[in-house]
Amino acid sequence: MKTLRSALLASVLALPLAAPAMAETPPNLLVVAQNIDDIVAIDPAQAYEFTSGELVTNIYDRLVQYDAEDPTVLAAGLASDWETDAEAKTVTFTLRDGATFHSGNPVRPEDVTGSLARVIKLDLTPAFILAQLGWTPENVDEMITAEGNTITVKYDGDFSPAFVLNVLASRPASIVDMETVMANEVDGDMGNGWLNENSAGSGPFELQTFRPAELVRLKANPDYFKGAPAMEGVILQHVAEAATQQLLLEQGDVDMARNLTPDQIAGIDSDEIKVEAFPQAAVHFLSFNQKNDALTDPAVWEAARYLVDYSGMVDSFLAGQMEIHQAFWPKGFPGALEDTPYSYDPEKAEQILEEAGVELPITVELDVINAAPFTDMAQSLQASFADAGINFEILPGTGAQVITKYRERTHAAMLLYWGPDFMDPHSNAKAFAYNSDNSDENYQATTTWRNAWAVPDELNEKTMAALSEPDADARLDQYIELQQAVQEESPIVIMFQAAYQVAMDDDVSGYVNGATSDFVFYRLVEKD
Incomplete structure (x- = not known):
């Protein structure tokens, strides 16, 4: 010292x-x-x-x-x-x-x-x-x-x-x-x-x-x-x-x-120190690889949105680290959709799966980075999804192992995060709402391709239309619509946005x- x-x-x-x-x-x-x-x-x-x-x-x-x-x-x-x-x-x-x-x-x-x-x-x-x-x-x-x-x-x-x-x-x-x-x-x-x-x-x-x-x-x-x-x-x-x-x-x-940890932040006991929290660009999501036949039914995607215990996580071990956010463009950027229509409702999820005739139980391997808070998030998902007959087998690995598997499209379910390269909504729209060629040979650094989701033509067209829209306000409206579409029906369940806490005098x-x-x-x- x-x-x-x-x-x-x-x-x-x-x-x-x-x-x-x-x-x-x-x-x-x-x-x-x-x-x-x-x-x-x-x-x-x-x-x-x-x-x-x-x-x-x-x-x-x-x-x-x-x-x-x-x-x-x-x-x-x-x-x-x-x-x-x-x-x-x-x-x-x-x-x-x-x-x-x-x-x-x-x-x-x-x-x-x-x-x-x-x-x-x-x-x-x-x-x-x-x-x-x-x-x-x-x-x-x-x-x-x-x-x-x-x-x-x-x-x-x-x-x-x-x-x-x-x-x-x-x-x-x-x-x-x-x-x-x-x-x-x-x-x-x-x-x-x-x-x-x-x-x-x-x-x-x-x-x-x-x-x-x-x-x-x-x-x-x-x-x-x-x-x-x-x-x-x-x-x-x-x-x-x-x-x-x-x-x-x-x-x-x-x-x-x-760079204080959440535990240290919580332990600060001084009137002369304050803590301010700032939303960060990374969005955290659960995704399902469409190469796995058990995960291709849109009813599974919809039910999953009601099987995440969003509040339970952010009110406990994610407190101060993340906030509930359910769209691919982060809050704090122009054009972000801030609606959070989904909450933990296992009865609704069971009803969705039953009406769709989804055969249960489903056992799914879930890849996760072997570090906090990701392993804690995976355990929460394991517990809440089991209520509806979807059983996760957690596969922890290093960041490099998990991301390599993701890039190779050899996972089943994946718990991961994504951040934009620069401050334009196309940076994330391309990742979450566009995939015009889903072939294995057409490697793309996007969540859609990595989850083998052949994005509907209409959504692909809307993504490219927003990229070229000359009217700035109309363009942001188009990205709101894209976020709503992905939020409602895709194999990618966006759950949280990272938050960053800074302690200062x-x-x-x-x-x-x-x-x-x-x-x-x-x-x-x-x-x-």
Whole structure:
């Protein structure tokens, strides 16, 4: 503990900030205890980990972006305004006046075209998100062009402009200071090596120190176009052990603990510490492989929806970790269906099965990740489904074993979760409501294909129609309809949405934690 506290103290003293005694963190500095050893890369063209996403969001801007004031609303970023032309398949952006990078360089149109093209040309992990727009290393320079203070983005595909804008609001679409980045290019890496140790953004914070699996220190950007952050700095101190995070918070050595367990959260007994919960993007579901003849009757799917003890789980071992959610698009995102029409009703389930003439009992193998809370969820399902004559044999395995089996379509029933790659409902609609080719040879990274569900043609057509719908409001209505269809009749029973609890000093306010790591914002944080 002495070593850790010394590291924290050294981190604080290294900042040009007023620093009182360690038992009370400085009023102009936010100190966070967090496990940050997942970071592999911090270059926006490569960053793909949870903590990396948080850093990119706070350091960089995009043309359009979801922001701290309301993470569900697509707002102006480095573009002050934009016009879409669905017929010509273009979006024209007007660059904001006066925006500057942390280096002092002005944000130029060529920084925008260069940043987006750089992602495609480097072709690292998150490049696939931008590549959906038909961009390739060979054509990207023609697809993204600048003239004066406008940038024209062309795309190739029958996409709604809303889909295109959501792609351009994703992490790899962050705009970097190309002059600075290319000045640090080594062996044709377009500055990738340098940008994995430094930053070149225009966002509310600048990277001041990065020591992998040890410390991240951010310095406020006083010239940020939306105004300087209230905090002059943020320290993310790597603390792997949740118990140590709790102790540091209780002692006043940190302002926030990001990785406490539910038991630790429940055990907090201090008027000076508060806990805030934030819905997360992952939806948890039970699914039935349609290669198993006993699970193909839609009556089994319908009955299953009444055999999940939703409230029993969230009121006990899932308390604080999940909330009831029964649609494939998570709450907190535009277009989410928040209706929860199903509840535990074994008598209704028995009636559905009896009227359909389903032969009972049914014995089904249920694959589950061998870790809490998944094994507890599986045991609850085993008990509640047995009431109606559906008997689960639980098969625990490692995450890799379970997911491999799922991808191979060799499971019977599966307890798993799913999260979107970026903030557009098509990301999940394709996974839960689309499967136009159910053949074994046509591998798809979707829940529909992995459960061998040949989605009805009408639903496939509606999914693709929503992808190309030009009217943003009408498009969200279409996704509501898709969610209702999957909710009512599919072999995928969506049960819960994950929740994330953060413990913090009672004087901290303004912390925003949206549904994904890309929506963690420190810009509005204040300390009373």
